[in-house]
Amino acid sequence: MTHNTIAVLANPSAGRGRHRGLLPAVVERLGTSGLVVQLLDARTAEEAEKASHRAVAEGVAALVAVGGDGTVHQALQAVAGRDVPFGVVPAGTGNDFAAGTGVPLSPLKAAEAVAAALTNGSDHRIDLGRIEGTDGEVRWFGAVLAAGFDAIVNERANQMRWPRGPRRYDIAIALEMARLKPRVYALELDGVDRGFEGVLVAIGVCESYGGGMRILPGADPTDGLLDVVVAAPMSRFKLATLRPRLIKGTHITDPLVTTYRAREVRIHADDIVGYADGERTGPLPVTITCVPGAVRLLK
Template sequence: MNIALLANPTAGKGRRAALLPAVRERLGAGGDSVTLVSGSSAAEVKEQARRAVAEKRCDALVAMGGDGTVHLGLQAVAGTGVPFGIVPAGTGNDFAVRLGVPPSPVAAAGSVADALRDGRVRAIDLARLEGGDGTSVWFGAVLAAGFDAFVNERANRMRWPKGPQRYNRAIVEELLALRPRRYTMKLDGTETVFESVLVAIGNTESYGGGFRIAPGADPTDGLLDVVVAEPLGRLTLMRLRPKVLKGTHVRDRRVSTHRARVVELDGAGITAYADGERICPLPVTITCVPGALRLAQ
């Protein structure tokens, strides 16, 4: 078997880079060939992975890294039937955690190798996003189009400070600028117009390193979980955020939850983020595609 390994050595702030040889060895322990997929940019890595799958140069693709690396891998394998393995080596690893992937990179590599050897794969739903600007991508975890997306957008524009402090500064500045945004949303064709400070659409339940924004989201039920918070003040929003870690925020009367196969979302001046990656401005149409991913686990 030929295994393509898409690895991000900077994932998890580079702490897991030294494990790459061990992961590669474990994947090939049964005599399989393991080829490293690399490039000078995320776009180049994504293209290399896509070509490896499309040209049938690999029998399986394995992503070693965080949610961003997994996101790149999904673009190559979604809907192809090619088995996909995950070796979590990022900071949050939300998609991997919610799928029950072992947290140890070497143990996860072993699980993937055993599954490929035994022909053991799970059918997992993915979300397909089509943007009004022509963007077309897959995502596995959560799309954010509210406060958390605004924080990411602000942080990405900053040049100072570096590291986590930049994100913390972005949170403070976004809180000071907090205001409700007007959205138009269709759930399986039924339209509503509302104002909100937080909108999230989940295939799985968490983002941001364990924030269970869509608790109970099941990536095998053929549906997307939608969470909407009505306009909230700064203090109320910050008091609600710790509850998201436990998923208890959905018990608040100001938070509503919905399920749908197709979600259409629009709002002026709002950029969507999915799997932690900047995607495109709204409007977007998101469709749950049952069994789009064949997970080797």
């Protein structure tokens, strides 16, 4: 690949396949930039990351992710902190990074915006979250990292072989709701101890996760800060009534919910695996840092 190539990482099964026939039109729109458009060959998440890293190392003009937050997450590992422009064509069940950063939610309009930005030589610097575990491994994320009840549900759903699709997630919620218990969290925000006991923790640069749940309302991906929300111990009934309020972001007015902003967050709780952009990132403890302007977004 060369400097006149747009590398495209596409997930054909994103959005449960409803955008599968859209890829040729997306490629055509991207081609109006005058650059060569080349699809990356990747069938697994691991292959997708490797292909993205390879494309960036070869000096492509831009890397574009076509899919949902999982595809974006894989591509971000290659462009974070690098000078290669990044484009997103939202085509997943959850498009929280696109929504949070002002990318058009129509796939074809998003592709047109990427092409226009490349033609005009314009991009927007967007913050990213940088996760570092105790083993020194670094992961990047663009939307939200969950480390409470929602992370526990994700971990349970990933361990289940049946049923497939969104029904599995519903069953995982029911199973974990029955086992709901508060956890003791060690939490440090910019060096200040904010340790607590609770059931919900989310840290992010954009405001939503899970396909539009506004867990961090008002989060700004250009302010150089991480938004943090935690919830104190609560009953199953209380948590069940709180969750629908996430759509509007009104849960933060509840007296059991506390919000913060910080540049660096250290967090630990026993037996919790973090999920960022809906992807498994590994067990706590982790240190999360907001890296201002870590990616050049085309929109």
